[in-house]
Amino acid sequence: MSSFLGRMKEYPYISLDRFDRENLHARAYFLSHCHKDHMKGLKGPFLKRKLHISRTVRLYCSFVTKELLLNNPKYAFWEEYIVPLELESPTQISLVDEASGEKEDIVVTLLPAGHCPGSVMFLFEGAQGNVLYTGDFRLAPGDASRIEHLHSGSRVKDIQSIYLDSTFYDPRFYQIPTRELCLNGISELIGNWINQSSYHVAWLNCKAAYGYEYLFTNLGETFNTQIHVNSLAMFKKMPEILSYITTDRRTQIHACRHPKDEEYFQGNRVPCGCTAADGTPLRIISIKPSTMWFGERTKKTNVIIKTGASSYRACFSFHSSYCEIKDFLSYLQPVNIYPSVIPIGRTLTEVTQMLRLMCRNQSDRSAFVYKPLGVLKRSRVQQPTYGSQSDDELFDGLELVPVRKKMGPNQDAKSGNVPDPAAPPPCESSPLMASDVQSAAQNYFDCTESNGEEEEEDADEEGKGEQGDKDSQTCPAQAPKWEDFFTTETLTDSQNSQSRSCCSASRASGSQTPELFSDEEEAADRAGFSLALSASSSSHSSQNVDSNVADTLILQPGGGASQESSDFEVACTPESTEPQPEELLLLYRKLASGEDVITRKGSQGSS
DNA sequence: GCGATCAGGT
DNA sequence: CACACCTGATCGC
Numbered sequence: 162m163s164s165f166l167g168r169m170k171e172y173p174y175i176s177l178d179r180f181d182r183e184n185l186h187a188r189a190y191f192l193s194h195c196h197k198d199h200m201k202g203l204k205g206p207f208l209k210r211k212l213h214i215s216r217t218v219r220l221y222c223s224f225v226t227k228e229l230l231l232n233n234p235k236y237a238f239w240e241e242y243i244v245p246l247e248l249e250s251p252t253q254i255s256l257v258d259e260a261s262g263e264k265e266d267i268v269v270t271l272l273p274a275g276h277c278p279g280s281v282m283f284l285f286e287g288a289q290g291n292v293l294y295t296g297d298f299r300l301a302p303g304d305a306s307r308i309e310h311l312h313s314g315s316r317v318k319d320i321q322s323i324y325l326d327s328t329f330y331d332p333r334f335y336q337i338p339t340r341e342l343c344l345n346g347i348s349e350l351i352g353n354w355i356n357q358s359s360y361h362v363a364w365l366n367c368k369a370a371y372g373y374e375y376l377f378t379n380l381g382e383t384f385n386t387q388i389h390v391n392s393l394a395m396f397k398k399m400p401e402i403l404s405y406i407t408t409d410r411r412t413q414i415h416a417c418r419h420p421k422d423e424e425y426f427q428g429n430r431v432p433c434g435c436t437a438a439d440g441t442p443l444r445i446i447s448i449k450p451s452t453m454w455f456g457e458r459t460k461k462t463n464v465i466i467k468t469g470a471s472s473y474r475a476c477f478s479f480h481s482s483y484c485e486i487k488d489f490l491s492y493l494q495p496v497n498i499y500p501s502v503i504p505i506g507r508t509l510t511e512v513t514q515m516l517r518l519m520c521r522n523q524s525d526r527s528a529f530v531y532k533p534l535g536v537l538k539r540s541r542v543q544q545p546t547y548g549s550q551s552d553d554e555l556f557d558g559l560e561l562v563p564v565r566k567k568m569g570p571n572q573d574a575k576s577g578n579v580p581d582p583a584a585p586p587p588c589e590s591s592p593l594m595a596s597d598v599q600s601a602a603q604n605y606f607d608c609t610e611s612n613g614e615e616e617e618e619d620a621d622e623e624g625k626g627e628q629g630d631k632d633s634q635t636c637p638a639q640a641p642k643w644e645d646f647f648t649t650e651t652l653t654d655s656q657n658s659q660s661r662s663c664c665s666a667s668r669a670s671g672s673q674t675p676e677l678f679s680d681e682e683e684a685a686d687r688a689g690f691s692l693a694l695s696a697s698s699s700s701h702s703s704q705n706v707d708s709n710v711a712d713t714l715i716l717q718p719g720g721g722a723s724q725e726s727s728d729f730e731v732a733c734t735p736e737s738t739e740p741q742p743e744e745l746l747l748l749y750r751k752l753a754s755g756e757d758v759i760t761r762k763g764s765q766g767s768s
Numbered sequence: 769g770c771g772a773t774c775a776g777g778t
Numbered sequence: 779c780a781c782a783c784c785t786g787a788t789c790g791c
Contacts (some may be wrong), residue, residue, distance in 0.1 A: 372780045452780050
C-alpha cells in the first residue's frame with residue numbers, strides 16, 4: 162500500500178494521489194489512477210471548501226480517470242475542477258500562490274502506466290529538474306524505451322528523481338509472468354471448461370477495483386461473448402470496454418460480485434444467482450486472479466493453480482515485478498529514487514539501499530550516459546513530416562524509421578488482439594486491448610506485431626525541437642478519448658529488448674529460448690556501448706498562450722484533436738545514402754541491441 | 769449523523 | 779504469497 166505522502170521534494174507546491182493533511186494547501190492536484198488508496202482525502206469537506214474559494218486549484222488526470230472518478234457521486238463536486246489531459250501531451254501549468262500571487266511554471270506529461278484503465282505516470286519538467294512520478298505501474302521490460310517523452314531527441318531525458326511504485330521491488334518477486342502468458346492461461350482454462358456444455362460456467366472472482374477490464378475484453382473477444390458484471394455505468398463512455406461486458410446473466414463467463422459471493426459459489430451459485438432456464442444445475446468453476454511470482458532461477462511458471470475441486474487461482478498482476486522495475490530504472494538512471502511502497506517484510510532503509518544501486522551515480526558513471534533507445538512505436542496514419550533540421554538532433558532524417566506498416570483504424574485490431582496459438586511462446590507485453598481501444602491507442606504506438614517478429618531496436622524518432630513554438634492549445638473538446646486505457650498494452654515489441662532485460666521471456670515461460678543475461682553482464686554490455694552525451698533537458702519555452710483552462714497551456718505542436726506531435730514524427734527518408742556520423746551512432750545502437758548491422762538496412766520496412 | 773481509523777475478511 | 783477493496787466496530791465531533 163502506498164506510503165507516499167503526496168508531495169515531491171522538487172515540486173512541493175503540488176500534491177499527487179494524496180489529498181489530506183499538508184496536501185490541502187497544494188496549488189495543483191494530480192491523480193494517477195482511480196484506486197481508493199490513491200484518493201485519500203479526495204472527497205474531504207476541507208478540499209471541497211477550498212475549491213470553492215480558489216480560482217486556480219485544479220485536479221489533473223487522464224480522461225478515463227476523470228470519467229471513472231465522476232462516476233462515483235461522492236466525487237461529483239470535482240467536476241468543474243478537473244482538467245483532463247491527453248496522454249503524451251506536455252502541458253504547462255502555472256502553480257499560483259493565490260495569497261501572494263507568486264507563480265511557478267511546470268510542464269507535466271501523462272505517460273501510460275499499465276496499471277488500470279486511465280492510469281498514468283506524471284513526468285514533471287521545471288526549474289527543479291525532470292521528475293517522474295510513476296503512480297502504480299506495470300510496464301514490461303523495454304517499455305520505457307518506447308515512451309517518447311522520456312526521451313529528448315534520441316536520448317533518455319535527464320531524470321532527477323523517480324517516485325517509484327516499489328510494490329514488488331524485492332528479489333523475492335523476481336519475475337511475474339507477462340500479461341499475455343497469464344491471459345493465455347486463463348483463456349485456456351475457461352475454454353476447456355465452457356466448451357463442454359452450455360451449463361459450464363466460469364466465474365472470475367475479481368476484487369472490487371479497476372484493472373481487470375483487459376481480461377474481460379480479451380476473453381470476450383476470444384470466446385465471442387460478453388462477460389457478466391454488476392454494472393456498466395462507469396464504462397458508459399468507453400465503448401471499447403462496454404461491448405465486452407453485459408448485465409445479462411445468461412452468459413458463460415461471469416465477473417459479477419456479491420457480498421457473499423464465496424458462499425454463493427460454495428452453494429454452486431454464481432454471485433448474480435443465475436440458473437439455467439431448464440433447471441439444469443450449472444457447473445461452475447471459480448477463477449481468482451491473484452499475483453504470483455517466481456524467483457530468478459525458476460523455470461516453470463505455472464500461471465494457473467488449482468485450489469479446490471472447482472477453484473483456481475490465476476496469475477494476474479497490477480504491478481511490475483522486480484526485474485521489470487529494474488529494467489525500467491536501469492534504463493532511466495535517475496539521480497534519486499524514492500519508493501512509494503515498502504514491500505511486505507522490508508524496511509524503508511532496505512528498500513532505499515537497494516534502490517540506491519539503481520541510481521545514476523551508483524553506476525559509477527558520473528556523466529549522463531547515452532543508451533540505446535528502443536523502438537518508438539508510432540504508426541500514426543499520416544504523412545511523415547520532416548523534422549527539425551537542427552544540427553544537434555543527431556538522428557534527424559535518418560532512415561531509422563521504420564514506422565512499420567500503417568494500418569487503418571480497425572485493420573489490425575483483430576489480428577493483434579488474440580494471440581496466435583501457433584506462434585512461439587509469447588514473451589513480454591502483449592496486445593491485450595479491446596480492438597477499439599487498440600486502434601485508438603495506435604495514435605501513439607504501433608500495436609501490430611505481437612508474436613515475436615524481429616523488430617528494430619533503434620530509435621526512430623527525431624528530437625524534440627523547441628517545444629513551445631507552436632501555440633496550439635487544445636481544448637480536449639469532443640468526445641473523450643480512451644487511448645490511455647492501457648496504452649502500454651500496445652507496446653508489443655518488448656521481445657526485442659529481452660537481451661537487455663534482466664529477466665528474459667525464457668525464464669518467464671520456461672521455454673527454450675537460450676539467452677539468459679545476468680544483470681552484471683547486461684550492465685557491462687551496455688556500458689561498453691555507452692557514449693557520453695550530455696543530456697539536453699528540453700526547454701519548454703512556451704509562451705503564454707490562451708488555453709481553455711486558466712493557467713494551463715497544452716503544449717501540442719500538432720494541435721487539434723488528433724494529438725499529433727510532429728516533433729516526434731519520423732522522417733521517412735526515401736534514400737539515405739551519405740555515411741554520416743549519425744549513422745555511426747545508429748550502428749552503435751544496433752550493435753548494442755545485438756542486431757545484425759550488415760543485413761538490416763534493406764529490410765527495414767518489412768517487419 | 770458523519771467521518772476517520774482500525775481489525776478482519778476476501 | 780499480495781492487492782484493493784469491503785464490512786463492521788469504535789471513537790471523536
